[in-house]
Amino acid sequence: MNKILVVENDENDRHRMVATLQLSNYMVVCASDGREAVQMARTVHPDLIVCNSCLPDIDGYGVLHTLRQTPGFTSLPFILLASIDNKEEFRKAMREGADDFLAMPFEGIELLRAVESSLARNQRLARHPTLSKTGPEIEMGPDHLLSRTWDPADRSVLIFRKKEIIYREGQRASHVWYIVRGKIKTYRVHDDGKELITNVHGPGDFIGYAAALEGNNYKDNARVLDEAGVIQLSSVEFLHILTEDPGLFRCVIGSLAHQVAEKDEDLLNKAYNSLRKRVANGLLLLTDKFRTTEAGDRIIQLSRENLASIIGAAPESLTRTLSDFRKEKLIEIEDGRIHLLNLEKLRKMIN
Amino acid sequence: MNKILVVENDENDRHRMVATLQLSNYMVVCASDGREAVQMARTVHPDLIVCNSCLPDIDGYGVLHTLRQTPGFTSLPFILLASIDNKEEFRKAMREGADDFLAMPFEGIELLRAVESSLARNQRLARHPTLSKTGPEIEMGPDHLLSRTWDPADRSVLIFRKKEIIYREGQRASHVWYIVRGKIKTYRVHDDGKELITNVHGPGDFIGYAAALEGNNYKDNARVLDEAGVIQLSSVEFLHILTEDPGLFRCVIGSLAHQVAEKDEDLLNKAYNSLRKRVANGLLLLTDKFRTTEAGDRIIQLSRENLASIIGAAPESLTRTLSDFRKEKLIEIEDGRIHLLNLEKLRKMIN
């Protein structure tokens, strides 16, 4: 059982976190200010520390800084909590070598995921003799426990269930996710509540990194479509890996450049194409992306509402167009799943 | 007067190039195969070589490679011509150290610009004693004459006139441009001829780099709005500079990430907003981008057609909406120039 030290001066918040963590079978100890936190850490030897950045006397950065210079604590997983609206906090946390960063206010599940992911990473690193610390401590700089290249095989996978939210618009871009399996949509919400799905991501994709690169808040929302397995990286670690792994870097740059071109295309499409063309285009793009072939033909399994949000139309309008396509023998619908029958005609429709 | 060696085995193409170059007061000498080209270069000592990649016997890469190992020719400006549909050619040209790369078929003006830009760069480099070659030659690798950081002050500026095209969709992404002054639109064309302006760029912006990063063809078109001064870089050089200049690199990455977010926003806007909102949004974005304040208030100077292409609407629809706005005292129109009068109300309109 892992031991976690929670450092938080607000009593309510502290109780909430303790309760959440205990519920997940962690052993929890508490401190309410920085001085107490450092003493506690040295006596209790926790496996992980969750610490608010804003504390009386010694603040969270001070605690982190002090511990990082103490033998035995240089690579101890450390999660910082800080207010969402302060951009500088995030960079400071990066520099001091926090493992993870949670923007307040956060939900219980976010805390648990951050804890789980940090512990898993630390255990993984401990297995690598070159990276684990023995004997007298050597000054390693802020990248003391960040790994140097990207190997998904070496990471623990988090499971998100259908319809779960991975991140929300406006949250500080604290993490980046790599999709191992499943499908995840990223979308934006219009004032009147309509959603527009800007992308559907599958295995091998990263999500949330554009915001991390800008060092800003997420500009869109991410929600699971099919149950998904993802690897969670803190933005800090992601950026570190990028600088160390040129292959990944090229891949990310290429992907960004590609996305810009793709979205321009989509803008043209949405601005001037008729509904029929937009639907045909959407169907073809989706099957191109996820070659979900079953016995050769292309199948799309997606709720009408989601599909409409990709096309950028009302669900009723979409249904009508699909109904037309069915009459024209272009597609076939079974249990709500759409089979594309005549690819040539669909392609010809959009030119 | 600069001496240019043209190497091309097709008689028609050769004549065309020679005529174009002579018209611009260059002294031109010719060769029709690789062997002849190398001999000619050694005796004539040209200031620049334009060479087709596809030649009988020794091909263009062979000529380039041979000359690059000959004392006195290691940094001679060398422009390679190659067919548009071969991606590998481009990379090969980069490796061998061509200064510039022109995709065939090309227009006369493109050749002249490439020549002008390569000669200017070479003269600039010759002024820097650290980079110019003296005494015995040292093997420098393919980046022999590419500069190591980006300093616009140090470059020659090309002038493009109003409405001139800088690059076109489908062309190989051979160059990247940096805007010194003026405004340039990048746009896509719909099947039925309607244009959608995806961006309006001003001083300090790079254009064409997304395609260069993908190593692909341009996906959009670029055309001058107001007479513009630009610095032309070959894609080869741009990519080199990126690897050497971390500041520029960060800037490019940030810009890409930002563009992705911006375009997502625009997609949502175009999909679900009413015409009124789209127009209000467009006006505000344009004045935000180019703070063309005259005596304090914000002014937009753009043809109705261009403005409509940014909004993604018919010019008539735009005019009507502007007319409504004028009646509501939100804007004022003088000589076709739009003055924004009530920013708060416009902002409130889009929320």
Add this chain to the structure above:
DNA sequence: CGCTGCATTGAACGTGCTCAAACGCGGTGG
């Protein structure tokens, strides 16, 4: 003076949205 290019206004049409109702399907409980 007419010509051209661009902006504006007018009238009619058609696409796609909205609100409603009906349908099908699975789960739940009496």
Add this chain to the structure above:
DNA sequence: CCACCGCGTTTGAGCACGTTCAATGCAGCG
């Protein structure tokens, strides 16, 4: 077992917005 409900999908009818085509206005210029 069937009735009931909830949820997602489909169909129906009317309306409104934005496009289209056409006419008109307006300035610059040979």
